[in-house]
Amino acid sequence: MSDATLSSAASALQPVLFVPHGAGPCFFMDWSPADTWNEMAAFLRGVSATLPARPQAIVLVSGHWLAPGFSVTGSARPGLIYDYSGFPAHTYQLDYPAPGAPELAEQIAALIENAGLRSGIEAERGFDHGVFIPLKVMFPEAEIPVVQLSLRQDLDPAAHIAAGAALAALRAQGVLIIGSGMSFHNMRGYGDARYTAPSQAFDDWLTQAVEAAPQQRNAALSAWSQAPFAHHCHPAGHEEHLLPLMVAAGAAGQDRGRKVYSQQVMKTQLSAFRFG
Secondary structure, eight states: OOHHHHHHSOOOOOOEEEEEOOSTTGGGSOOSSTTTTHHHHHHHHHTGGGSSSOOSEEEEEEEEEEESSEEEEOOSSOOBOOOOOSSOGGGGSOOOOOOOOHHHHHHHHHHHHHTTOOEEEESSOOBOHHHHHHHHHHOTTOOSOEEEEEEETTOOHHHHHHHHHHTGGGGGGTEEEEEEEOSOOOTTTTTOGGGHHHHHHHHHHHHHHHHSOHHHHHHHHHTGGGSTTHHHHSOTTOGGGTHHHHHHHHHHTTOOEEEEEEEEETTEEEEEEEEO
């Protein structure tokens, strides 16, 4: 898909999403209890029906790729990176043969550079599981072109909001921008009832921040580390699963956000948000 195709397409304005991608390949294996991930999977499966039109392309930022600057995948046929360990053998055979979009990748890199942020293109990198696992549930046909955007390894929330803002115009070209992470991500906390109340308190704060007017929203998210129980839910140095939300908030522009999914999973509160 070329930039010209994107620009000339009669496309509806796409929303921006922040979605949970679960634990490794969780949607494609057995768990105990068996329904652990069913509700989250059902939410992800239902996303496409809520969109104004089939996306022309998807730009997804995952909590599993950190780079010195904001890098994008540039391959026309990206492979997969099975960056999880200890799971059943069949989960390393999962496929998601979605095409890349090299010209869109160049457009993204230029937009970010024009915003005064460092960017680059990784021509050989494939999609990590923060990309292909949720997309395999959301868009199982794997026909929509996908470009992955990295996080910046300093995890500066304001910089990630700015990077998202640089990409906001793509929405009018039919591009669906998705942040893929987890609203709670403390590996020691999953399954521990001591983290239930802290995760709920942080989730309440996060919801209020997302649903605020855009200027207040972005200010609150930039200072997320001051939120109640912030570092119980995202320990210092491991905030990477929350930062895709900052990119989504930036790409939302003046669109207000709202919570579209929330559930207690493994004794912790997990949520998804939508802008527009």
